Amino acid sequence: MAAPSLRETQRWLAGLILDPARLEDAGLAPSTVIAADDATARVRLGAYTGGYPARIEEALAETFPALRHVLGVSSFHALMHRYLPHVPAGIYNLNDAGDALPDYLSRDPIAADVPLAVDLARLELAVQGAFHATLGPAFDSAQLGGWTLDDWDAAVVRFQPGVALVRSPWPIHDVWQARTQPRESIDIVVEGRPQSVLAYRAGASLLVTVIDEREAGVFASLLAGETLGATMGALAADGGTTDAVAQWLAGWVGRGLVAGCER
Numbered sequence: 001m002a003a004p005s006l007r008e009t010q011r012w013l014a015g016l017i018l019d020p021a022r023l024e025d026a027g028l029a030p031s032t033v034i035a036a037d038d039a040t041a042r043v044r045l046g047a048y049t050g051g052y053p054a055r056i057e058e059a060l061a062e063t064f065p066a067l068r069h070v071l072g073v074s075s076f077h078a079l080m081h082r083y084l085p086h087v088p089a090g091i092y093n094l095n096d097a098g099d100a101l102p103d104y105l106s107r108d109p110i111a112a113d114v115p116l117a118v119d120l121a122r123l124e125l126a127v128q129g130a131f132h133a134t135l136g137p138a139f140d141s142a143q144l145g146g147w148t149l150d151d152w153d154a155a156v157v158r159f160q161p162g163v164a165l166v167r168s169p170w171p172i173h174d175v176w177q178a179r180t181q182p183r184e185s186i187d188i189v190v191e192g193r194p195q196s197v198l199a200y201r202a203g204a205s206l207l208v209t210v211i212d213e214r215e216a217g218v219f220a221s222l223l224a225g226e227t228l229g230a231t232m233g234a235l236a237a238d239g240g241t242t243d244a245v246a247q248w249l250a251g252w253v254g255r256g257l258v259a260g261c262e263r
Contacts, residue, residue: 053084059094060101064124066179067117071110079110095132098125116175116190119168123176123208126164126199131206133162139258151263153229157222157249158260160200165219167196173210202256214240215248 004012057080061068068076086104087097102121110117147155166172171193178186196216199208211219214235221231232245252258 053081055094056080056084056087056097059097063095063098063128064101064121066124066176067121069179069183070114070117070120070175072183075110079105079108082108095128098128101125116168116170116172119166119170120172120175123166123168123172123197123199126166126197127176127206127208129164130162130199130201130208133160133201135160135162135201135203135256136259138256139253139260141253141261144261147263153227154263155228156225156262157228157252157258158262159223159252159257160259163198163200163223163257165196165198165216165223167194167213167216167220169194171195173197173208176208198257200255200257207255214238214244218245218248219252 057077060080060083061076071079083101083104086100088099091097091099098121102118102125105111105118105121170190171188173195174188174193175190176197178188194213195210196213197208197210198219199206201207217238218231218235218240221234222228228245232242235245236242249258
């Protein structure tokens, strides 16, 4: 029998790492590239099958500290092992290991047991994205001085890298803020308390703030690439005012969230 190719050996090893129970299976044919006998191969492979999940869990605990705090150490550990096969393939940075976790959580039993877990994970992933973002030059609003009403109507706002909005029917900001408090001391009312949370960088500072629902609706529309005219039309239909949009836009520019405004 021909020796396995490098690619076949890599895929075999990846399968073992993602499913360590296979180490106890009788057939370890590719192990001949690691050791002359299965017993020695199992010992050597154990360093990889045990080390990889541990590194992934450490990385996810760093990215999702509030989720870990809410679930507790043992439940978080069990979740990480269920999530392990869903870690995005081909990642080169452990910071990216949790990119698929919010989507996975929506299908995990935890979504029923702890309904706010999915949105809390989305917020923590947004916080990480904002923290690691490379900001562009500050936006100079003076260039908008000669714009006509038609220009403004067709304007598209570009936000800085890492700017994210997470809207939830749960008070995810309050829960996120409580991530360092002793669990027994936390007393947060979660029912009927929706929160929309902005995560962004301002210089060297990471900011995570709550905004009201109407501002969040406008922000979400612009973040998705809608024109200012279409966004303000939708707001007006909902009873909002253009003055409010102007104030919000000025505030976003002032806080450094805006990277550009184009016709």
